[in-house]
Amino acid sequence: MHCPQCKGYRLEPKLLEPDLLAASCKKCGGALLSLLNYRHWSEHHSAVHEVEKVEGLRVESGGDEVDDNHTAQLCPKCGRMMTKFRIGLENNNRIDLCSGCDEAWLDNGEWRLLKQLELHEKLPKIFTDEWQRNIRQQRQQQLVKSKYIALFGDEDFSKVDEFKNWLDQHPDKAEIKQYLIINYD
Numbered sequence: 001m002h003c004p005q006c007k008g009y010r011l012e013p014k015l016l017e018p019d020l021l022a023a024s025c026k027k028c029g030g031a032l033l034s035l036l037n038y039r040h041w042s043e044h045h046s047a048v049h050e051v052e053k054v055e056g057l058r059v060e061s062g063g064d065e066v067d068d069n070h071t072a073q074l075c076p077k078c079g080r081m082m083t084k085f086r087i088g089l090e091n092n093n094r095i096d097l098c099s100g101c102d103e104a105w106l107d108n109g110e111w112r113l114l115k116q117l118e119l120h121e122k123l124p125k126i127f128t129d130e131w132q133r134n135i136r137q138q139r140q141q142q143l144v145k146s147k148y149i150a151l152f153g154d155e156d157f158s159k160v161d162e163f164k165n166w167l168d169q170h171p172d173k174a175e176i177k178q179y180l181i182i183n184y185d
């Protein structure tokens with residue numbers, strides 16, 4: 001198999017964890033991870049890893065960089081288009097998945113990022129509609145919020161927000177809203 005990012009580079013066996021094998025590109029550091037391998041690993045691995053070396057392969061040691069490819073990517077195995085799944089709200093990284101082959105492409109550093117976010121043990125969750133929908137909704141809320149912050153300014157926005165939080169908890173919320181609407185319409 002060849003790297004989907006680097007022309008002419010083969011994918012070679014590489015351990016993401018002592019007992020989690022992937023196929024990685026030397027040039028870009030990306031790795032193709034079989035979800036079959038992954039599931040086996042996530043069900044069987046122990047939380048504490050003492051072994052660093054298996055069959056002469058070293059576990060990925062970390063730099064700090066995390067890459068993310070922005071181009072549409074073809075599956076190195078079957079050549080079909082992979083689908084991108086956003087990891088979370090706080091970063092823009094996306095993992096490519098070929099649902100046909102059940103293989104995920106992790107760009108350089110993305111496995112480490114998953115570990116930092118404590119998502120490495122729940123990788124398949126990222127590929128669910130629910131996870132993706134949740135991220136979209138939260139991003140939408142953030143957009144709306146930043147629009148109003150820009151409109152009101154920080155200080156006034158935090159006053160309004162404080163009032164909103166107070167109102168949300170209030171047993172007479174509906175009546176208070178009604179009162180406000182009647183008076184300010």
Ligand SMILES: [Zn+2]
Nearest residue numbers: 003006025028
């Ligand atoms: Zn590559």
Ligand SMILES: [Zn+2]
Nearest residue numbers: 075078098101
């Ligand atoms: Zn494929």
